[in-house]
Amino acid sequence: MKYILALDTSTEACSAALLVNDNGQTSEYVEFDVCPREHNKRILAMTESVLQQASINLDEVDLIAYGKGPGSFTGVRIATGIVQGLALGANKPALGVSTLAAMAHGVYRNQFNLSGDIFVVPAIDARMNEIYMAAYKVTGKGIVETLVNEQVCPPESALEQLNQQQKWTAIGTGWQTYQQELSTQLVADIYNQQPFPSALDIAFIAAEQAKTQTLESASDISPVYVRDQVTWQKMPGK
CATH class of the missing domain: 3.30.420.40 (ATPase, nucleotide binding domain)
Known part of the structure; x- marks a missing residue:
């Protein structure tokens, strides 16, 4: 196309x-x-x-x-x-x-020196003390692969299912609003350049x-x- x-x-x-x-x-x-x-x-x-x-x-x-x-x-x-x-x-x-997959791809697109796969957990503030979240692997060729399907959940328990040994990049307004709750569950580099x-x-x-x-x-x-x-x-x- x-x-x-x-x-x-x-x-x-x-x-x-x-x-x-x-x-x-x-x-x-x-x-x-x-x-x-x-x-x-x-x-x-x-x-x-x-x-x-x-x-x-x-x-x-x-x-x-x-x-x-x-x-x-x-x-x-x-x-x-x-x-x-x-x-x-x-x-x-x-x-x-x-939109969550798009956020994961945005992390990939804006890291110009990127080599290899990256693992991204986007989160959007869903109000009512909840977030929309998912988890993705973005390959070195920019292909977005879903690891955890889209869901809405309380931030206090949102990340328990993720591999704690993996290096994660976090992005989105969910991380800005609930940084303390999310960061206690997962060590992640928060990408603040473009949260949308x-x-x-x-x-x-x-x-x-x-x-x-x-x-x-x-x-x-x-x-x-x-x-x-x-x-x-x-x-x-x-």
Whole structure:
């Protein structure tokens, strides 16, 4: 796939990215800002900006990827709804990517001297004294492999299942809010450069997953809340 457009509004950050793969050479166009409660106002303008930077229009995009959660209920719904509209209007396939996996890939992407695999435990503050967490191995080639599935849990017992002998990197607002509770369970290097997911990492993961996964139509697009009591209404007639 040559053009992958990605959007994310799952946390306090809002971002859009276009990943261009042209005969093995990649180009990246990114709009990213931490702007709580402004996602509805910003995301479409960010999307238009990355397309303009690459001098293409939506009709030329091969795939629209999106942060499917977990994260803010409202934020996840915003991205999911907008991607549904874009995919339906332009007749484009879509692919949802875990925001926690995107955070793990972000650690990999921003460590320029990285060699070998890294082990990342992202955590997002889920409010109500809980966190969204998962654990991943990111290979030296940037492939994100799930070690512990996404879950919502109290921070006091979130990390007991992890290998204490492994060197871990921690990232996310969950670690900022509950650093004492989490650090007593696991020794980890806390990555503070960028605690939020980025649409660029969603695009990179989608590029890899699209090789083996079935792509979504507009009617298939849905968020992941992790908390079971939250429901999602698809577009009318879908």
